[in-house]
Amino acid sequence: MSSDLKAYKVNLVKQNEKVTIEKLDPDFWAKANCLADFCSPWKEDSFSKIEFRARWNSDYLYFNFQVFDTEVYIDRKDDSTDSICNSDRVELFFRKDEKLSPYYCLEMDVDTRILDFEAYPNWNFDYDWKWPKGHLEIYSFKNLDSFIVQGKISMTSLKELDLIRDNVIETGVYRAKFSQNEKQEYEPTWISWVNPNTETPNFHTASSFGKFILEE
Numbered sequence: 001m002s003s004d005l006k007a008y009k010v011n012l013v014k015q016n017e018k019v020t021i022e023k024l025d026p027d028f029w030a031k032a033n034c035l036a037d038f039c040s041p042w043k044e045d046s047f048s049k050i051e052f053r054a055r056w057n058s059d060y061l062y063f064n065f066q067v068f069d070t071e072v073y074i075d076r077k078d079d080s081t082d083s084i085c086n087s088d089r090v091e092l093f094f095r096k097d098e099k100l101s102p103y104y105c106l107e108m109d110v111d112t113r114i115l116d117f118e119a120y121p122n123w124n125f126d127y128d129w130k131w132p133k134g135h136l137e138i139y140s141f142k143n144l145d146s147f148i149v150q151g152k153i154s155m156t157s158l159k160e161l162d163l164i165r166d167n168v169i170e171t172g173v174y175r176a177k178f179s180q181n182e183k184q185e186y187e188p189t190w191i192s193w194v195n196p197n198t199e200t201p202n203f204h205t206a207s208s209f210g211k212f213i214l215e216e
Helices: 026-030 081-085 155-160
Strands: 007-012 050-056 060-067 089-095 103-108 114-120 124-126 136-142 147-154 168-180 186-192 210-214
Touching: 026 050, 060 089, 060 155, 060 168, 081 114, 114 136, 147 155
Parallel strands: 007 050, 007 210
Antiparallel strands: 050 060, 060 147, 089 103, 089 168, 103 114, 114 124, 136 147, 168 186, 168 210
C-alpha cells in the first residue's frame, strides 16, 4: 500500500448513535471531517464548491456529497449507461492496490441512478458487474443552493471485495459537471479530490486515488 497517498480520516460512529441515511441529519454529518479540496486540473474555469463527508461503523461506510450547484444537468432519455454518463454526477472508485486489477466504480446522480461496474486497466470496463445486491443504498436531496447525494455501503461487501486493509480503503472521489458550450452542447468538467497529473482528464488511473483511514 502506498504510504504517500493523499489521506482523508473517516470518523467512527459511536455504538449508541442513531444513523438515519434516508433523510438529512446535519448533526450526524457534523461529526464527520469535511473534504473540500477538489481540483479540475484540465480547465481554468471555476467550479461549484463540493463538500464530501464520510463516517463508518462495523456495518457500513456512510458517505455524503454536497455540491453547491443549482444548475444540474440530467439526461433522462432512459436509465442506460450512456444516459448516466451524460449527466451531472458524483463518483467513488475503490481499488485493492495501484495495479487496478480490478477496481470498482460507483457513479451516482441526483435521480439516484447508479452506474456500478468492475474495471481493469486501459479502460476495460465490465458493465454487467453489479455491486452486491442489498449492500449499497443512496438517497438524494435538493436545497436552495445545493444538491446532496448520500448513502451507505456495507462493510461486508467492501471486505468481500478485499478493499479494506489495515483500516484503510484506497479511494477516488470525483464529480462530473456538464455545462453548455458556445454551440449549446453539453460538455463535462472533470473534478477530482486527487490531482492525477495527467495531460488529459482521466480518473481511471492509479494516480487519481487517495486513501480513507478508518479512525477508531
